[in-house]
Amino acid sequence: MIEIENLSKWYGDFRVLTDCSTKVASGEVVVVCGPSGSGKSTLIKCVNGLEPAQKGRISVDGMEVMARGSDLTKLRARIGMVFQHFELYPHMTVRENLCLAQQKVLGRNRDEAVAKTEALLQRVGMAQHIDKHPGALSGGQQQRVAISRALAMDPIAMLFDEPTSALDPEMINEVLDVMVELAKEGMTMMVVTHEMGFARKVADRVVFMDAGAIVEDRPTEEFFGNPESDRAKDFLSKILNH
Amino acid sequence: MGDFDFGVIAGNLPFLMQGLQLSLLLTFLAVLGGIFFGTILALMRLSGILPLSLLAGTYVNLIRSVPLILVIFWFYFLVPLALGRPIGNFYSALIAFTLFEAAYFSEIIRAGIQSVRKGQVHAAQATGLNYWQTQRYIVLPQAFRNMIPILVTQGIILFQDTSLVFVVSLRDFMTVSSIVARTEGRLVEMYIFAALVYFAICFAGSLFVRRLQKASTI
Numbered sequence: 001m002i003e004i005e006n007l008s009k010w011y012g013d014f015r016v017l018t019d020c021s022t023k024v025a026s027g028e029v030v031v032v033c034g035p036s037g038s039g040k041s042t043l044i045k046c047v048n049g050l051e052p053a054q055k056g057r058i059s060v061d062g063m064e065v066m067a068r069g070s071d072l073t074k075l076r077a078r079i080g081m082v083f084q085h086f087e088l089y090p091h092m093t094v095r096e097n098l099c100l101a102q103q104k105v106l107g108r109n110r111d112e113a114v115a116k117t118e119a120l121l122q123r124v125g126m127a128q129h130i131d132k133h134p135g136a137l138s139g140g141q142q143q144r145v146a147i148s149r150a151l152a153m154d155p156i157a158m159l160f161d162e163p164t165s166a167l168d169p170e171m172i173n174e175v176l177d178v179m180v181e182l183a184k185e186g187m188t189m190m191v192v193t194h195e196m197g198f199a200r201k202v203a204d205r206v207v208f209m210d211a212g213a214i215v216e217d218r219p220t221e222e223f224f225g226n227p228e229s230d231r232a233k234d235f236l237s238k239i240l241n242h
Numbered sequence: 243m244g245d246f247d248f249g250v251i252a253g254n255l256p257f258l259m260q261g262l263q264l265s266l267l268l269t270f271l272a273v274l275g276g277i278f279f280g281t282i283l284a285l286m287r288l289s290g291i292l293p294l295s296l297l298a299g300t301y302v303n304l305i306r307s308v309p310l311i312l313v314i315f316w317f318y319f320l321v322p323l324a325l326g327r328p329i330g331n332f333y334s335a336l337i338a339f340t341l342f343e344a345a346y347f348s349e350i351i352r353a354g355i356q357s358v359r360k361g362q363v364h365a366a367q368a369t370g371l372n373y374w375q376t377q378r379y380i381v382l383p384q385a386f387r388n389m390i391p392i393l394v395t396q397g398i399i400l401f402q403d404t405s406l407v408f409v410v411s412l413r414d415f416m417t418v419s420s421i422v423a424r425t426e427g428r429l430v431e432m433y434i435f436a437a438l439v440y441f442a443i444c445f446a447g448s449l450f451v452r453r454l455q456k457a458s459t460i
Contacts, residue, residue: 077370087365101369
């Protein structure tokens with residue numbers, strides 16, 4: 001589904017990604033982890049072309065992301081993305097947040113879009129908040145709405161960029177629960193996160209990054225049971241033992 | 243003090259109101275036009291397309307380094323030459339004000355657009371909205387919300403600047419006040435009256451801005 005080959009990216013002289021290669025098969029859940037500044041978020045934003053990269057190749061469902069003339073707008077409509085800071089539109093109600101792209105991009109009529117919106121909000125337990133503005137919701141609630149907004153487009157895959165990093169601890173689980181359920185339903189997911197419990201529970205593979213390079217890319221159990229690199233061992237000992 | 247006769251105001255009220263009407267109409271239309279063209283200029287400058295941003299940048303810097311009164315003169319003399327026929331002093335003043343204000347509004351709007359978080363643009367793009375849809379539904383509504391106080395302030399300045407149209411013999415509020423003052427020989431009364439009217443309108447505008455600013459910080 002998602003193929004990344006020898007991807008490199010520079011900000012001026014500073015190299016943020018170095019020859020990154022990995023794949024996410026259809027229905028697979030891949031967790032990307034690593035210390036801050038290791039390039040995880042940059043990598044995931046390259047997948048739908050929000051960040052340009054200078055070298056390498058990315059293809060999503062057979063479409064070349066980095067090729068000149070690729071219709072990125074069309075591609076993005078088919079890949080859902082969830083952000084660290086939710087990025088709900090503050091000037092719109094929850095309903096309008098979910099309906100906008102359904103109507104403007106997919107061309108659904110108002111009734112179809114609203115019906116879809118109501119069904120999705122029901123699923124994440126946010127139906128009663130449909131008329132509120134994002135500012136009136138807690139972080140966990142906003143993120144659940146943001147996930148629904150992405151799902152409203154019937155995506156073929158979902159990208160999560162540290163979806164729980166900006167949340168208060170007591171709200172993390174309500175968001176992870178939605179993600180676990182999504183994974184169980186067979187959604188293809190690429191998730192940048194520090195939630196190792198989530199990774200253990202649902203990830204098929206773990207990609208570990210450090211200093212812009214992919215250091216390990218292995219099945220979840222192997223990664224946690226027997227990390228190969230010292231950097232991954234060090235990272236896991238810091239994040240798990242406290 | 244006993245010599246003051248404020249009765250001249252009542253006697254010339256319809257004439258004075260015509261002048262005020264022209265000032266307000268010119269302000270209103272120039273603000274609308276200025277915001278419209280200012281938005282286009284701001285989008286050009288931020289487009290990342292070099293010829294467009296260079297063109298808009300040159301225009302803005304050129305206009306901003308010229309006095310308004312000169313621009314009013316330019317259009318008064320140049321537009322009839324370019325079109326081959328006179329368009330009347332109201333329209334030439336309106337075009338001058340609109341294009342002049344567009345340069346100032348574009349700088350305000352540019353700052354407003356830049357105040358919208360990049361994540362909002364990413365979120366919109368990630369759902370497949372194209373550039374225009376992202377600007378129209380996500381960026382500009384939030385940008386204008388942040389900008390309303392300073393846009394109103396610029397509108398107040400514009401209202402005061404409309405008094406310059408006397409140079410193309412338009413009868414704005416300031417001009418008609420002067421005419422009454424001189425023909426009736428009541429200079430002091432009329433200039434006090436004119437000052438009070440400008441003060442009332444502009445002060446009401448500032449109060450409105452203060453309320454908006456309070457509302458937007460909550």
